[in-house]
Amino acid sequence: MNDTRRLYTDLAWLWPMWGDPADEYAHYCRYVTGLIDRHATRPARTLLDIGCGGGKNVFNLKETFSVTGLDLSPTMLAQARELNPECTFVEGDMRTFRLDRTFDAILMDDAISYMACLEDFEAAFRSASAHLEPGGILIATPDVTTETFQQNRTIATPATRTPEGLDVVFVENVYDADPADDYYETTVIYLIRDHGRLRIETDHWTMGLFSLGTWRRVLRETGFEVREGLYEAGEEEYTVFACVKR
Ligand SMILES: C[S@@+](CC[C@H](N)C(=O)[O-])C[C@H]1O[C@@H](n2cnc3c(N)ncnc32)[C@H](O)[C@@H]1O
Numbered sequence: 001m002n003d004t005r006r007l008y009t010d011l012a013w014l015w016p017m018w019g020d021p022a023d024e025y026a027h028y029c030r031y032v033t034g035l036i037d038r039h040a041t042r043p044a045r046t047l048l049d050i051g052c053g054g055g056k057n058v059f060n061l062k063e064t065f066s067v068t069g070l071d072l073s074p075t076m077l078a079q080a081r082e083l084n085p086e087c088t089f090v091e092g093d094m095r096t097f098r099l100d101r102t103f104d105a106i107l108m109d110d111a112i113s114y115m116a117c118l119e120d121f122e123a124a125f126r127s128a129s130a131h132l133e134p135g136g137i138l139i140a141t142p143d144v145t146t147e148t149f150q151q152n153r154t155i156a157t158p159a160t161r162t163p164e165g166l167d168v169v170f171v172e173n174v175y176d177a178d179p180a181d182d183y184y185e186t187t188v189i190y191l192i193r194d195h196g197r198l199r200i201e202t203d204h205w206t207m208g209l210f211s212l213g214t215w216r217r218v219l220r221e222t223g224f225e226v227r228e229g230l231y232e233a234g235e236e237e238y239t240v241f242a243c244v245k246r
Helices: 012-017 022-039 054-060 076-085 110-113 118-130 210-222
Strands: 045-051 066-071 088-091 104-110 132-140 153-157 164-174 181-194 197-208 224-233 236-245
Touching: 012 076, 022 054, 022 132, 022 224, 022 236, 045 054, 045 118, 054 076, 066 076, 076 088, 088 236, 104 118, 104 153, 110 197, 118 132, 118 210, 132 210, 210 224, 210 236
Parallel strands: 045 066, 045 104, 066 088, 104 132
Antiparallel strands: 132 236, 153 164, 164 181, 181 197, 224 236
């Protein structure tokens, strides 16, 4: 099945309903800021958020850092700019972008999941490394690794109401057809009720799935000293890599 990535194109208007920037994103960003404080070996004033999407992490990080966001999707970047008019946003592909500057810190959050083969995964970390000052810190958070992946895991969000009065529910399913390769598929069903009238939309993404050992090796090989933290969100626990640029 082909990737559609409609959440970042024609259905991007649904993105603000998928998680409140002032809630779970704020909690995660406090954790990220703490890791940067603890591990950076230079003062961290500037931060690049790679795969910044609609700018929900930026919304929280801009209190502490001068933030630049980078994303592939012009539609998502437009949302990020609206939420964070004081920050800088750049369109680019995390595998190949080259900005004419470096940063004290870089965040690679959920967007790194879109690196669906080892070659892209390595290229994204090489690009990050090229944009970090020596002693600066990269924070990278795998959504899942081969150790934590749950076949056919299906979650549904609580219904959220848009400002126009539409009720939206997101249903997300993950499936790995071949554990020997480096990717799995995410299928999303959007249930949109317009004053009771149901509209169903679907979406599909191919996402990378690597072991913790592969994460550690690729991070070391792309120029980082690797440290690890555990981030707790409700009943879930995530490994977070805090990587100091050598
Ligand atoms: C779930 S959203 C990120 C949301 C973000 N963490 C926030 O704070 O709002 C994932 C983003 O990854 C971006 N993305 C996917 N592949 C990319 C690539 N190769 N380079 C840059 N961005 C990419 C998508 O365009 C999308 O905006």
